[in-house]
Structure formats: structure tokens, C-alpha cells
Amino acid sequence: MxxxxxxxxxxxxxxxxxxxxxxxxxxxxxxxxxxxxxxxxxxxxxxxxxxxxxxxxxxxxxxxxxxxxxxxxxxxxxxxxxxxxxxxxxxxxxxxxxxxxxxxxxxxxxxxxxxxxxxxxxxxxxxxxxxxxPGEWLLDLPLLDMSFEEWSQSQMQLLKGEKAGSELRSTLAKQWLVKLNHFDMFAPANENRVAELAKAYTDYLHACKDAGLHWVQPGRFVLPGELIGAPVLQFFPVEIETDDNGKPVTEIKRSSGYAMLRSRFNEYKKKIVKAFYQExxxxxxxxxxxxxxxxxxxxxxxxxxxxxxxxxxxxxxxxxxxxxxxxxxxxxxxxxxxxxxxxxxxxxxxxxxxxxxxxxxxxxxxxxxxxxxxxxxxxxxxxxxxATMPGYAQAGETTLQAIKGTTLAEETITLFPGEVPPKLPQREYWQGNGFEFYQFRPLVxxxxxxxxxxxxxxxxxxxxxxxxx
Ligand SMILES: Nc1nc2c(ncn2[C@@H]2O[C@H](COP(=O)(O)OP(=O)(O)OP(=O)(O)O)[C@@H](O)[C@H]2O)c(=O)[nH]1
Ligand SMILES: [Mg+2]
The missing domain is CATH 3.40.50.300 (P-loop containing nucleotide triphosphate hydrolases)
Structure with a gap:
């Protein structure tokens, strides 16, 4: 037995x-x-x-x-x-x-x-x-192969609207760029000043998200979880001139604000990005x-x-x-x-x-x-x-497919929300056309x-x- x-x-x-x-x-x-x-x-x-x-x-x-x-x-x-x-x-x-x-x-x-x-x-x-x-965490993967200088340069292109499709970002970044202009990165590091600018940079990333943009870096800045306020989430890109080897042309003192930003960036890569992939x-x-x-x-x-x-x-x-x-x-x-x-x-x-x-x-x-x-x-x-049920709606003589649901404002509606393009739409698609997809509350x-x-x-x-x- x-x-x-x-x-x-x-x-x-x-x-x-x-x-x-x-x-x-x-x-x-x-x-x-x-x-x-x-x-x-x-x-x-x-x-x-x-x-x-x-x-x-x-x-x-x-x-x-x-x-x-x-x-x-x-x-x-x-x-x-x-x-x-x-x-x-x-x-x-x-x-x-x-x-x-x-x-x-x-x-x-x-x-x-x-x-x-x-x-x-x-x-x-x-x-x-x-x-x-959060999928945003996967957006940080390329950071692992970038130096602080490379990352700064790529972000600056976005912030200044130099990359295709980055106009909206550059509009949202204007105020922050003005603040950055007043930051002397070669002067001795001032933690409070760095924290202040990092907060403003994070606000800019949130503004991107609120405007419907998803690709924000560093991803953990907008979803900090328990790391909220930690220095590892307090850095930002800067404008820096580099030589052929990608090193700054100006001598960087270890006590400078620049050195602080660079070491936090490296720490972020190691302790956050790499750790997520490994653990x-x-x-x-x-x-x-x-x-x-x-x-x-x-x-x-x-x-x-x-x-x-x-x-x-x-x-x-x-x-x-x-x-x-x-x-x-x-x-x-x-x-x-x-x-x-x-x-x-x-x-x-x-x-x-x-x-x-x-x-x-x-x-x-x-x-x-x-x-x-x-x-x-x-x-x-x-x-x-x-959250909706499929059905039909009458438009004059024709019967159309429709969906019926209750909106978040507790209004029950039947509608045809529009066509989903089968291919990646061109810019013209939004001119005049537009999509109207409602949000519905869950069914009872x-x-x-x-x-x-x-x-x-x-x-x-x-x-x-x-x-x-
Ligand atoms: N109609 C409909 N709406 C959905 C469905 N799934 C999600 N939603 C809507 O999308 C919203 C976000 O869904 P969540 O499941 O919270 O999304 P999430 O990815 O967990 O969002 P975060 O945790 O904020 O990153 C919900 O509040 C709903 O309004 C679905 O199957 N049908
Ligand atoms: Mg969720």
C-alpha cells in the first residue's frame, strides 16, 4: 500500500x-x-x-x-x-x-x-x-548599451524636436529646457538643485504621457513604485560636447554636477534596468x-x-x-x-x-x-x-452593425464607433476623419x-x- x-x-x-x-x-x-x-x-x-x-x-x-x-x-x-x-x-x-x-x-x-x-x-x-x-520597463533596455553622453545626446534630439515626429515633445519640453539652461553642470554638485531639475524633468515625462505619448525614458521615472524620491531616479539628460571617442571635451571634475548625473545614470542602469532583466x-x-x-x-x-x-x-x-x-x-x-x-x-x-x-x-x-x-x-x-453587446442600429434605410453599452457617465448608448484602419494610417487619416471610441463601464x-x-x-x-x- x-x-x-x-x-x-x-x-x-x-x-x-x-x-x-x-x-x-x-x-x-x-x-x-x-x-x-x-x-x-x-x-x-x-x-x-x-x-x-x-x-x-x-x-x-x-x-x-x-x-x-x-x-x-x-x-x-x-x-x-x-x-x-x-x-x-x-x-x-x-x-x-x-x-x-x-x-x-x-x-x-x-x-x-x-x-x-x-x-x-x-x-x-x-x-x-x-x-x-509595466511595459514601460522594457523601454529602458537600450540604456544598457549607452553611455550617459550617448543617452543625453539622443534625448536632447527629442527634447529639441530634431527627430521626426518629436514636435509635440519639444513643445512640452520648452519650459524644462529653459530651466536646464540655468544649470551649471561643471560647478560643484548641489543635490537640491539636481533634485529640483529631475523633478521638473519627470513632470515633463508625465506631460508626455498625459498627451498620449508612451515612449518615455527613463521608464521608471513615471512609474517609480517604492523608489519615489530616491536619488537613483534623480538625473536628467544634458547638452554636452563630445570628442570622437564619445568622451566630453571639457574636463569633468568628480565633484561636479555632471559627474553626479553620470554616476546616477550608471546606477540606474545597473540597479534598476539590469536588475529587472536578471531578477x-x-x-x-x-x-x-x-x-x-x-x-x-x-x-x-x-x-x-x-x-x-x-x-x-x-x-x-x-x-x-x-x-x-x-x-x-x-x-x-x-x-x-x-x-x-x-x-x-x-x-x-x-x-x-x-x-x-x-x-x-x-x-x-x-x-x-x-x-x-x-x-x-x-x-x-x-x-x-x-463591456458592450453587439447589435444593430438603423441609419435611414440601412441597418448598421453597432455596439450597445453604458458609458462611465451611466448613459446607455448604441453606436457605431468607427472603422479601425487595417494598415498603419498616414497622417492624412486624422484630418477630418477622426475616431470616436467611447469608454464603457463594465456590465452588471x-x-x-x-x-x-x-x-x-x-x-x-x-x-x-x-x-x-
Ligand atoms: N471595454 C473594455 N474596456 C477595457 C477592457 N480592459 C480594459 N479596459 C479599459 O481600460 C482601462 C485600463 O485597464 P487596466 O486593466 O487597468 O489597464 P492596465 O494596463 O492595468 O493599466 P495601468 O495599471 O494603469 O498600467 C480600464 O479602466 C477600462 O476602462 C476590456 O476588455 N473592455
Ligand atoms: Mg494595472
Missing amino acids: KIKQEVNDFVKRSLDRHLRLAVTGLSRAGKTAFITSLVNQLLNSSTQDNLPLFESSRNKQLLGAKRIPQTNLMVPRFDYDLAIEQLNATPPQWPEPTRDVSEIRLAIRFTPKKGARRLLKSTATLYLDIVDY HFSTFDRQIVLVDCLQPLNSGYDSFMDMSGAISQLMQSFKYGRNSILKRLFSAKIDKVLFAATKADHVTPDQHVNMVSLLQQLVHEAWQHVSYEGIDMECISLASIQ IPHDQALPHIRMDKALQFLLGDKLR
Whole structure:
């Protein structure tokens, strides 16, 4: 009896699997909504039938899922209960914005169907860690290969509007540049003065974000988490003349303001950027990148181009080639990356195809490179938490596809929000045309029902399907 039990335990252990799934996207892309829905769908999977595209759910292999304590005790817990509480409020509300990395762990029990596992007629468990982290952190990767001088020069070009598409930035940067002009970087360092200018620089980065721009560097300045006020987040680019080797032509005294900025920049690279890749990123097995294409379409050309740049930048983190920065830091593990255009319920179902092709274009260039490195990639559109219902509206004689939902101001409306361009739009697209994508509040859902969604099952199939066979 005892031996049988031991054999069973052994078999069970060898069938169990672990997977670390990372969820990222730029601010407001829909990360919290996605994780909340993913956890909710899995917790309800044994009793509800709303995941037809998720093979193990369709085949009734999923026995159930429960939350268990996470193993990484240094990272805050993803607050699933709070998110559900807010979605169940009267009227329902979207979960609060989140600002830092967090994680949650699920144990998913299933009946394996294939090969040896089937013969053993055992059940197995997939331990799934889901990690939520800001996509902005991935925008800092190129810093690792830059000196303070190089970084300063590249940022200055943006601040002064010398790079294509940087007009909006340069307008927002005007005041800060005036302040910088009064800063004598070769004089002995004055910490308070540096802190003051760094604060003004951070305000400028926030102004960029508020204006719909996503590509801000250093990324941690706008999402400081517990590092708020720390000197490692107090530096800024300066205008410096360099020689052919990229070294400043002026002699830099160790006590100068310039030396202080440079050493903080180097510290930021080491303690923040490098540490994130080594401590977090290197542990991920799979990645989903959430992209809100609709908000930049609403905001205009600059915002869209900026988002496009940020996505290409973000893709660099999946370049595992021989000469990549990442290769020097750790050996790659990620084998699947899913790109998902979120909030698909903001447009009519006939526009979902366009959402996917637009997203494919956004990631196209880097896509080719990544698939070359052997990572499996896919683009889909989804709504983690569906807030509208598809329907029809009458415009004179013609019947049009429409969506119906309740706005954040509690007004129920039926509308056709517009067409999503299937390709990267040209500047002219915004002239006259414009997009009007409304925000809707979540639907009222009975407490015992899983959250309504669009294609969460497809995402689950891509990300977990092969681990639950
Ligand atoms: N209609 C609809 N709106 C969504 C959906 N997912 C997210 N949203 C909207 O997008 C907003 C941002 O979603 P979050 O999930 O908080 O996004 P996030 O990426 O976690 O944002 P930060 O934590 O601020 O970076 C929500 O408050 C909703 O208004 C969805 O599936 N459908
Ligand atoms: Mg969030």
C-alpha cells in the first residue's frame, strides 16, 4: 500500500508543471483587466462553459483551479479580490490603475490525455505564476548599451524636436529646457538643485504621457513604485560636447554636477534596468503583450506613431540573438509571445479583423526577427472583460452593425464607433476623419458567473494549451 502511494506521489510530482506567464503592456493597455479575467475564467472553468476555444476546457480535462500562495515573497500580490469587488460594485467599476510589478499563483488541476500520462490515469497540476509588470520597463533596455553622453545626446534630439515626429515633445519640453539652461553642470554638485531639475524633468515625462505619448525614458521615472524620491531616479539628460571617442571635451571634475548625473545614470542602469532583466524577466516562460491600439487612434498621429515606436522598442526584449544585450545578461527562456489588441468590445465585431491586421503591422518588423530566433508568436484581438453587446442600429434605410453599452457617465448608448484602419494610417487619416471610441463601464454580472469576454479562450489556448494536455 505504502509503496503504491509513494509511486503515485512520484508520478504525480513528475506530471506537475510550472509556468511563469508575464503580462505586460504600456499604461492603461488593460493588464489588470486581463489578469483579473484570466484568473476568473480559470477559477470558474470547472463549472462554466464559456471557453470553447480552450481545448482542455472544451474536452472537460480541466478539473478546477485555485489560488495558492506565491513563491516569490519579494513581489506584491496581485489584488484579484479588490478587482472583483470593484467589478461587482453598484454601478460596476473598472479596477484601479496599478503602478508596480505584482504576481498571483494558481494551481490548475487537469486530467492529462496523452501518452504515458493517460495510462497512469492520474491527475496533474499546472502551477501557474502570473506576473503583471509595466511595459514601460522594457523601454529602458537600450540604456544598457549607452553611455550617459550617448543617452543625453539622443534625448536632447527629442527634447529639441530634431527627430521626426518629436514636435509635440519639444513643445512640452520648452519650459524644462529653459530651466536646464540655468544649470551649471561643471560647478560643484548641489543635490537640491539636481533634485529640483529631475523633478521638473519627470513632470515633463508625465506631460508626455498625459498627451498620449508612451515612449518615455527613463521608464521608471513615471512609474517609480517604492523608489519615489530616491536619488537613483534623480538625473536628467544634458547638452554636452563630445570628442570622437564619445568622451566630453571639457574636463569633468568628480565633484561636479555632471559627474553626479553620470554616476546616477550608471546606477540606474545597473540597479534598476539590469536588475529587472536578471531578477524578473529571465524567469518568464511565456509573455503576453497587451496593446491598446484604439486610444492612440483617438489621440492622433503623433500619439499613434509614438506608440508604434514604443512597440518596436518593446520587441527588442525578445531578441535573443547571439549579439543581443539580453544574451549577455542571461540565457533566454521565453518560447511563446502573444500580442493582443485589447478592448475589442469598443468596436463592432466586423472591425476585429482590422484590429488584428493593424497590430500585425505594428509588430511586423521585429516579428520576423523574433520568429527567426524560434519564439512562437501570434497576434489576436480580445476583450478581457466585455463591456458592450453587439447589435444593430438603423441609419435611414440601412441597418448598421453597432455596439450597445453604458458609458462611465451611466448613459446607455448604441453606436457605431468607427472603422479601425487595417494598415498603419498616414497622417492624412486624422484630418477630418477622426475616431470616436467611447469608454464603457463594465456590465452588471451575477456574482456566480464568470466574467464575459471576447477570445480570452483563444489567449488561454495559445499560452497554456500545450501544458494542459
Ligand atoms: N471595454 C473594455 N474596456 C477595457 C477592457 N480592459 C480594459 N479596459 C479599459 O481600460 C482601462 C485600463 O485597464 P487596466 O486593466 O487597468 O489597464 P492596465 O494596463 O492595468 O493599466 P495601468 O495599471 O494603469 O498600467 C480600464 O479602466 C477600462 O476602462 C476590456 O476588455 N473592455
Ligand atoms: Mg494595472
